Amino acid sequence: MPINAIKEFFRYEAAGGILLLIAAxxxxxxxxxxxxxxxxxxxxxxxxxxxxxxxxxxxxxxWINDGLMAIFFFLIGLEVKREILGGELSEPAxxxxxxxxxxxxxxxxxxxxxxxxxxxxxxxxxxxxxxxxDIAFALGVLALLGDRVPNTLKLFLMTLAIVDDLGxxxxxxxxxxxxxxxxxxxxxxxxxxxxxxxxxxxxxxLTPYLLVGFVLWAAVLKSGVHATLAGVIIxxxxxxxxxxxxxxxxxxxxxxxxxxxxxxxxxxxxxxxNTGVSFAGLTLDALVHTVPLGIALGLFFGNQLGVxxxxxxxxxxxxxxxxxxxxxLQLYGVAALCGIGFTMSLFISSLAFEQGGVAYAVNDRLxxxxxxxxxxxxxxxxxxxxxxxx
Numbered sequence: 001m002p003i004n005a006i007k008e009f010f011r012y013e014a015a016g017g018i019l020l021l022i023a024a025x026x027x028x029x030x031x032x033x034x035x036x037x038x039x040x041x042x043x044x045x046x047x048x049x050x051x052x053x054x055x056x057x058x059x060x061x062x063w064i065n066d067g068l069m070a071i072f073f074f075l076i077g078l079e080v081k082r083e084i085l086g087g088e089l090s091e092p093a094x095x096x097x098x099x100x101x102x103x104x105x106x107x108x109x110x111x112x113x114x115x116x117x118x119x120x121x122x123x124x125x126x127x128x129x130x131x132x133x134d135i136a137f138a139l140g141v142l143a144l145l146g147d148r149v150p151n152t153l154k155l156f157l158m159t160l161a162i163v164d165d166l167g168x169x170x171x172x173x174x175x176x177x178x179x180x181x182x183x184x185x186x187x188x189x190x191x192x193x194x195x196x197x198x199x200x201x202x203x204x205x206l207t208p209y210l211l212v213g214f215v216l217w218a219a220v221l222k223s224g225v226h227a228t229l230a231g232v233i234i235x236x237x238x239x240x241x242x243x244x245x246x247x248x249x250x251x252x253x254x255x256x257x258x259x260x261x262x263x264x265x266x267x268x269x270x271x272x273x274n275t276g277v278s279f280a281g282l283t284l285d286a287l288v289h290t291v292p293l294g295i296a297l298g299l300f301f302g303n304q305l306g307v308x309x310x311x312x313x314x315x316x317x318x319x320x321x322x323x324x325x326x327x328x329l330q331l332y333g334v335a336a337l338c339g340i341g342f343t344m345s346l347f348i349s350s351l352a353f354e355q356g357g358v359a360y361a362v363n364d365r366l367x368x369x370x371x372x373x374x375x376x377x378x379x380x381x382x383x384x385x386x387x388x389x390x
Contacts, residue, residue: 016263017140020342023268024275024369031276039276056218064273065350068266070217070231075262076165077235078255083162085240097311097320098159104310105160105338106131106167109302113294123291126352126364128171130298130371132344135161137372138337141380148387150330152323157334160307168344169232176351177225184223188230191216195237204243204250209234226351267343274346277365287366295349295367299339300374308335333382339375341368 030039048057058066084090109130117123138157142149194212203209213234221227239250248256286292311331314320322331349364 016267017134017137017143019264019268020134020137020271021140023272024342027272027274027276028279031278032280036278043273043276054218056221061273064270065347066221066227067217069270069347070228071258072231072262072266072270073169073228074213074231074235075255075258076162076169077232078238078251078258079162080166080232081235081238081240082251082255083159094155095159095163097314097323098156099163100314100320101156101307101311101335101338102160102163102167104306104308105133105164105303105335106171106306108306108309109298109339112302113298116294116297117290120290122353123294126291126295126349128168128175129345129349129352129364129368130295130302130339130341131164131171132168132341132348133161133164133303133338134340134342134344134372135165137340137342137376138379141337141340141376142383144380145383145387149383150323150325153326153330153334156323156326156331157337160338164338165344168348169229172226172348172351173229176348180224181222184219185225188216188219188223188225191219192233192237195234199237199239202239202241204239204241206238206250206254209238228347270343271346274350275365275369277369287370291364292367292370295341295345295364296371296374299341299345299368299371300336300378303339303375304332304335304378306335307338308332311335327386329386330383333379333386335379336375336382337379339379340372341375342372345372 027039030036043059043061045060046057047060047063048055050056110127113130114124114127117126135158138161139154142154142157191212195209195216198208198212213230216234217227217230220230220233235251238254240252242249246253308331311320312328315322322328345368346365349368353364
């Protein structure tokens, strides 16, 4: 990946992390104020799109979670495709350590959560919540340390987070899909075929891809598969070729245009809509309930054990190498930062408990907030100490 692209990516994600924090704090402040009714009324505003007999009608909250987050997943898909074709994921030797770390960072938190909640079938639906890493917040913490953090460590975290996002997409597709609609899947398949044909025929104009992509998103939304996955599928067909007179490929151009929109608008709006936790009547029992406890411990301890443990084992076995210029303590600090789940954790929790788990809605967000806050603080202190020591 060119160094300018790295700096641009890092700048967007780091600044976006600050906006996420502000949006989350604002949501909690309003939820615990006399204006709570305005917050609830805003998120429940009915919004609908109708074309003849075809209609999509949802409250504003679900348009944010199903619609705007599809754009976020579209951006993730673009990043993954670019990395595979010409970035970090195209060089096997450099991607081994982040991939192994990501596997540990998904597996161990899920196991910790499952161990604590094994007795409760409804709570077990949230097993994947602590397995996600929020790249915006993680890079935001790294940004506070400036250029004292080795670039190789930043690349390790970026690549690990991208692989982690890819894993989250697979988890959503396999485990958070409800009853399927065959007719909608047929329409979705037709849209995918059209996207494939356009890509193979060398169509470089992005407008047809977006129009067919909207049809695909609507069909997936009606199919029972979560609509955000349509964003990833569309991204896979965006051409990685340059139009006449362009300096960037069409994929890079779209990624460049979308990054500030997602970082500065979509993700903060998602955080604002999904972190309105009421602290009224909050008790110690609520904090140590198995759901928030499993999420918090999974995020905090699970990622440290999983990411660092799997990475350490890979390096000791000679399968991978320690990032150049980085020490063991710095690698451990980054592993702690991987416990900042936030955006993706909130998203998975909204899927896990949207049916039959309403009672866990506040509990899961408490676990995410506590686990993410502790992970961010711990990672920052470890990295700051290790940098000062070196």
